[in-house]
Amino acid sequence: MLSEVTFAGFGGQGVMLAGKILAHAGLDEGHEVVWLPSYGPEMRGGTAYCNVVISDKPIGSPIFAAPAAVVVMNRPSLDKFGSRVKPGGLLIINSSLIDATSDRTDIHVVRVPCNEIAQGFGSAKAANMAALGAYCGATKVVTVDSVKALVKETFGAKPKVLDLNYKTLERGWQAGEEGLAAAKKKIK
Amino acid sequence: MPRVLIDSVLCKGCERCVGACPQRILGLSKELNAKGYYPALVLHQPRCIGCCLCAITCPDSAVQVGLNGNQYKLFEY
């Protein structure tokens, strides 16, 4: 098993946290993991991204020219990363903030309204959980229980926030699962 | 009786002690020491009052002061 994903968005959208939770979940399930952030000034307000690799074997490169999956949370991220997805790979687009889509036909494109899902449960701040859920739902790289355990670790102190994140995650998960199934049909 | 003891080997003949002595009892030797300096020496030992200013002002730790009997403490050093 080898899973590579880039989460990209602007600073404050929580892409770093989404990546960290994924990496933690991978570790908890006994895999090798790497979480690699973009760092420096761009983290504050500009585009921020992180790479997460989960594997059964020791991980070589944490950097990849063509990631198997990319989750983009804003338009600049789509422009930057959309074209890089490995053929046959997965592109998850936060349709709440991105009207455009990818015209690539060699990858699976899944549009998930992350902000709207989160907003529906109380706060658009949790959009990153919808994105994380969508990626995990589509790829099943980790189980929903592992992710939930870590969400609890992160937000456990605030029950209301925890509940919101759980629900957003679950809805995102479903959207990812269904979206990928639909995209696969489309490619056929 | 106080007594000024000058180590003529260490002395570099800078004359600071000569200038410091309130009794003007110090001077320089007419003979060079091994390092090529004219070392300080005591010219009138009996007039020494044991104030130690010669020793205090010596940069080369070449002066010590000895005493038989009582010393009048003139100042806090």
Added chain:
Amino acid sequence: MELVFKNTTGLVSVPRHYCPGCTHGVIHRMVAEVIEELGVRESAVGISPVGCSVIAYNYFNCDMQQAAHGRAPALATGIKRVRPDLTVFTYQGDGDLASIGTAETVQAANRGEKVTVIFVNNAIYGMTGGQMAPTTMPGQVTTTSPAGRDVNHCGYPIRVVELLATLRTPAYLVRVSAHDEVHLVQAKQAIRKAFRYQLEGRCFSFVEVLSICPTNWGLSPAEASQWLANTMIPYYPLGEIKTPDDGPVTEAHHAQ
């Protein structure tokens, strides 16, 4: 016969390399006497600088470290922070402390390092052969200011004690002079106080000692003393500029 003034055990009994009349030797001795009197020779660590007193480590009879030019306060910080039980002092000249090491001096003072700094100000670079120092007097001729220090070209001499006195943290800032026996008696008391404050755990004690350099000033020791009294003291006023607040020592600045 009893010795009423005898050589201190704080110094190694070897001849020192200083020029005739140079007051480094006197200041060495006074610092060593204080170390002996306070009973801290076996817990003292001294730091020698770069300059005429670079090999002070051969003279002090306690553990010594030799520092890069200007960095003695940083070394002192390193030692005192990891071994607060040690009595740490630096011995630095004007080029070392007030030129290349200004940052280390000011910052160590401002952090309130519990160390004692002995600053020997003789208004010239001695070891390298009489070049201009940051403390060289206006109009003073040196090998790099052959027409005399031009304050329009390189500013006025730095008054380090006054500079440090703008800082809130340091405990004890004092300027004394080594040019004659009367002032030496005062200087000794200031050095003793500075070490005592360190032992009390007070933050940063600093003694500037005006000093003569007969060789590079081109004067006899007696003339040099006169020159210091007439030229330097009016510009570098003597006395305690900052003393510790009354009351118990607090751990306000840093806990150890």
Added chain:
Amino acid sequence: MGEKKLLKGCEAIGEAAIQAGAKAFFGYPITPQSEVPEYLSKRLPEVGGVFLQAESEVAASNMLYGAAGAGVRIFTTTSSPGYSLMQEAVSYMAGSELPCVIVNIVRGGPGLGGILPGQGDYKQATRGGGHGDYRTPVLAPSTVQEAADLMIDAFDIADKYRNPVLVLGDGLIGQMMEPVEFKQRSTQVVEKPWATTGAKGRPPNIVNSLYLDAPTLERHNIKLKAKYDAIEKDERRWEEYGNTGKLDILLVAYGTVARVCKTAVDEMTKQGIRVGLFRPISLYPFPDAELRSAARQAKAILDIELSTGQMIDDVKAAVEGRVPVHYYGRVGGIVCTPEEVAFHAGRVIKGEQVYTIGEYAGLVTALTA
């Protein structure tokens, strides 16, 4: 055995130093390693250690000198421009034979450069860096776990030889998170009778690098040389990955780039190419005999660096002209991808002469057009 924790490289480095018995950290913030002082400012006081943010790297490194001289295990972390400022104290520590550990999380240069990963400090690190005839052992981790392990080793090496030891990472090592397990290990307790701890019941100790007498200084230099000889004999570390024996190509890389190369080796092996990777872990001492032996049956070597060709001189010296040495690198903070490495390795195998820095060839054409 401890449990596996997901840690940033910077945090793992700081924690490993504490596990190794480091009692103090003197440092100055600089990207991309500021997470180390941030972590330690909280963590060191918890274990009774000393954390102090100095006014500059010059001061920080001289604080190390003082504290090391007082016999305490100390370290600092910095990044390229900061390490340049520390050269003064590193040279003095080498001269005074003081042990300490310095981590350089290398960024792009020269000058202020950039904050992204680089390996341009290779020569500075392996040749001493400051003035005078001295060397510092250099360990280059390629994973966060290895960074933690090598930190602990670095303290042991520093104490054993009474010499500064450098751990050379880059922004990737510092910033990435990986699982780390701190192994239970008995940290060597080394007696330091030379330290300035107060001259109680013994003659004074002097920590010093000044020798005004030429024959004495020559003897001191010879003593240091003997120490570096011992280091060169006993402290070589390297890893071989992938295929061995007859090789179409042998990759040579260190640090994070070596990981990229591992992925490239895996991919190329799948395509039936006989390829291996030689990864120096100690950059000084450079494992030259081991590289020579690994290269014996290789048709060519491709040296891969995030610098314009610094380690390549050591690689060439190691193989003594028996194998052609090619070079491919990226600079400015760009990290090459496995695909790039495989592509240029393929060119070498096809018999092309490869000596390329990133898009260098293309850029030069564009600029001169």
